[in-house]
Amino acid sequence: MLAVMLEAPHRATVQQVADPQLQADEVIVRVERCGLCGTDQHLYDGDYALTRYPVIPGHELAGVIEAVGTAVTAVRPGQRVVVEPNIHCEHCHYCHIQRGNHCLNLQVIGVNRAGGFAQFVVAPERNVYPVAGLTAEQAAFVEPLSCVVYGLRRLRLAPAARVLIAGAGPMGLLMLQTIRRSGAAEVVVTDLRASRLALARELGAEHVVAAGGDAAQQLKDLAPYGFDAAIDVTGVPGVVQGLVPSVTDGGSLLIFGVSPEQATVSVRPYEVFQRDLTILGSFAVAYTFEDAITLLQSGAVRVDRLVSHRLPLSGYEEGLRAARAGEGSMKVQLAP
Numbered sequence: 530m531l532a533v534m535l536e537a538p539h540r541a542t543v544q545q546v547a548d549p550q551l552q553a554d555e556v557i558v559r560v561e562r563c564g565l566c567g568t569d570q571h572l573y574d575g576d577y578a579l580t581r582y583p584v585i586p587g588h589e590l591a592g593v594i595e596a597v598g599t600a601v602t603a604v605r606p607g608q609r610v611v612v613e614p615n616i617h618c619e620h621c622h623y624c625h626i627q628r629g630n631h632c633l634n635l636q637v638i639g640v641n642r643a644g645g646f647a648q649f650v651v652a653p654e655r656n657v658y659p660v661a662g663l664t665a666e667q668a669a670f671v672e673p674l675s676c677v678v679y680g681l682r683r684l685r686l687a688p689a690a691r692v693l694i695a696g697a698g699p700m701g702l703l704m705l706q707t708i709r710r711s712g713a714a715e716v717v718v719t720d721l722r723a724s725r726l727a728l729a730r731e732l733g734a735e736h737v738v739a740a741g742g743d744a745a746q747q748l749k750d751l752a753p754y755g756f757d758a759a760i761d762v763t764g765v766p767g768v769v770q771g772l773v774p775s776v777t778d779g780g781s782l783l784i785f786g787v788s789p790e791q792a793t794v795s796v797r798p799y800e801v802f803q804r805d806l807t808i809l810g811s812f813a814v815a816y817t818f819e820d821a822i823t824l825l826q827s828g829a830v831r832v833d834r835l836v837s838h839r840l841p842l843s844g845y846e847e848g849l850r851a852a853r854a855g856e857g858s859m860k861v862q863l864a865p
């Protein structure tokens with residue numbers, strides 16, 4: 530089959546590789562669409578610790594079941610499915626306490642095992658979810674949306690919360706729509722790019738603020754006591770640090786974007802103590818795929834405006850560049 534092979538950081542080729550082999554409890558999926566995201570940028574740059582090179586990247590994939598192993602019972606060839614990329618061992622400490630995303634033997638499709646920027650991918654049956662009624666383009670958003678659901682489960686917003694989202698890329702806009710449907714009195718979105726802010730407005734943000742300039746003052750005018758929750762969806766350490774003053778006393782900061790592995794920010798412990806701040810992380814997904822599928826099937830979250838590039842496998846590096854460049858680019862998907 531044809532696949533993108535990331536041999537080492539910044540060294541990618543499209544090449545013929547052996548077709549995946551099927552174990553009894555596995556399925557082979559013919560990939561229709563696979564989204565590129567910030568994590569893929571980190572894999573490419575070599576600053577994502579979980580990665581094992583060489584690897585076929587791609588973890589936001591949707592496709593059709595091509596073949597099933599002899600022990601597979603719940604799905605059949607021809608069904609459109611999405612694949613949960615995180616494969617839990619089910620026997621370590623964290624798996625035993627239902628925190629599978631922290632599995633000590635975590636395998637991640639597209640990070641440390643063969644991923645979706647290929648014609649076919651193999652996955653355990655238990656990681657495969659049918660997605661009746663969704664197009665492949667929509668279904669490739671199930672994985673990123675399930676990360677959003679997981680982050681929001683951790684954050685537990687109150688119904689009257691005022692929320693600040695930093696970053697109006699595809700993830701920020703999935704976050705915005707999910708919050709708009711699930712509760713919060715007001716959502717304010719910031720970004721550097723005017724086109725993204727316009728889309729945030731259309732998708733339900735009460736206010737949008739262009740980052741930089743007098744943004745801090747505008748945010749203060751919108752929420753004089755600060756926001757109940759501030760969510761970083763940029764993965765830019767300076768943005769994370771800049772969100773702290775925007776959180777109200779007793780409020781929460783959710784670190785959702787993926788910063789470079791070695792980056793640091795400085796926070797005064799006294800401030801966290803004295804202002805009753807909560808700082809939360811949110812790593813990947815855990816038991817949130819079904820919720821993400823429901824949000825898409827019901828139309829509560831819409832993704833038709835979020836795809837800017839549909840490229841063949843050979844467009845992997847072009848896609849990475851486009852997603853990084855910004856203005857005019859949103860989600861990049863490859864269609865093997």
Ligand SMILES: [Zn+2]
Nearest residue numbers: 566568589673
């Ligand atoms: Zn992703």
Ligand SMILES: [Zn+2]
Nearest residue numbers: 618621624632
């Ligand atoms: Zn485990």
